[in-house]
Amino acid sequence: MKTLIDQIGATHTFENSPQRIVSLVPSQTELLYELGQESKIVGITKFCVHPYHFKSTKKLVGGTKKVPYEKIRLLNPDVIICNKEENTKEIVEELSKICPVWVTNIITVEDNFQMITDFGQLLNCRTEAQKWNDKLAFALSDFQNFIKDTPIRKVAYFIWKKPYMVAGSDNFINELLKLNHFKNIYDSKGRYPEVAIEEIVQDGDPDFIFLSSEPYPFKKEDGYEISNYTDKAETILVDGEMFSWYGSRLLKAFDYFKMLHRILEK
Structure with missing residues (x-):
């Protein structure tokens, strides 16, 4: 049993690490893949174009603004990944009737680091999450040096x-x-x-x-x-x-x- 707080301040309690994920945010679908979660992803949007092969191996569940609730419910997800900007409050509330909805809110680069850390805890992939944050931190520092003048x-x-x-x-x-x-x-x-x-x-x-x-x-x-x-x-x-x-x-x-x-x- 673990209790975690997402980026809009909602508290979620999970008995076990989620094994069936629906992602309604294209960039976060790509991140989940890079974190080694491919086998757990059961549903994505039609706009989730990376990685390319997902469109033929994962169930497509509409877009980010038009969501087929019944189709998602039938996938029996353990968690649905949304984003405050991409998905409306009404969508999140309706999806919450199916299972926990984890909502990210990314305004700054620091928010991005926090999202990756959160996914590491939520999906029990802390090592991969830390590796990605380390890579991004190094690349950020390198770019700041590149751009400074x-x-x-x-x-x-x-x-x-x-x-x-x-x-x-x-x-x-x-x-x-x-x-x-x-x-x-x-x-x-x-x-x-x-x-x-x-x-x-x-x-x-x-x-x-x-x-x-x-x-x-x-x-x-x-x-x-x-x-x-x-x-x-x-x-x-x-x-x-x-x-x-x-x-x-x-x-x-x-x-x-x-x-x-x-x-x-x-």
Whole structure:
């Protein structure tokens, strides 16, 4: 019997370590795999694209916002893994009628370390969790050394079109922007504000406009359209997974960020 507290402060008691897991968060599905939990995962969302083979070996249970409760119930899970941002409070409450729902809340890199530690305790894989935290801590330190002399540059990070939406403050994307010495021109507008593209110069006149590959898959043509509203900003397509996926993906993100900065320096 063990009692643990998740990242929204909910207390959970387990007689045994969970053996049947449903994960409703793509980045956390990838993390669970990296922690050696593949055999325990019985259900994932259609957006859980890493590792690739899961889509043919695991039961697909909808998305992150539309959840087939009966299909999940029939999988007889011991725990369901959710996230405060990805899954609504109503979804979590309904899923709690099936089994314990472990909710993560990742805003900072420190939150990411805590999530991995928590999974180690929850799923009895403390050694693997510690190995991953050690790797991430080393990579973080290395990246901070890489970035230390890079000047602060103003950016806008677009996540959606029609309407245009950007990453604002109090989210993981903004934390990674800050880590990269990027000043988010929309960090005082809320978490994911709608913006008027024709007002981007007045809003902060960024040096770079980042167009994410997800959730909206921006293309080069979108960059041409947006560039009509600014004289100086360079428009760049960026890998949304690297800026918004937490968990083990962060290790690859640090290498990606180094590559991105080398491109921006040219």
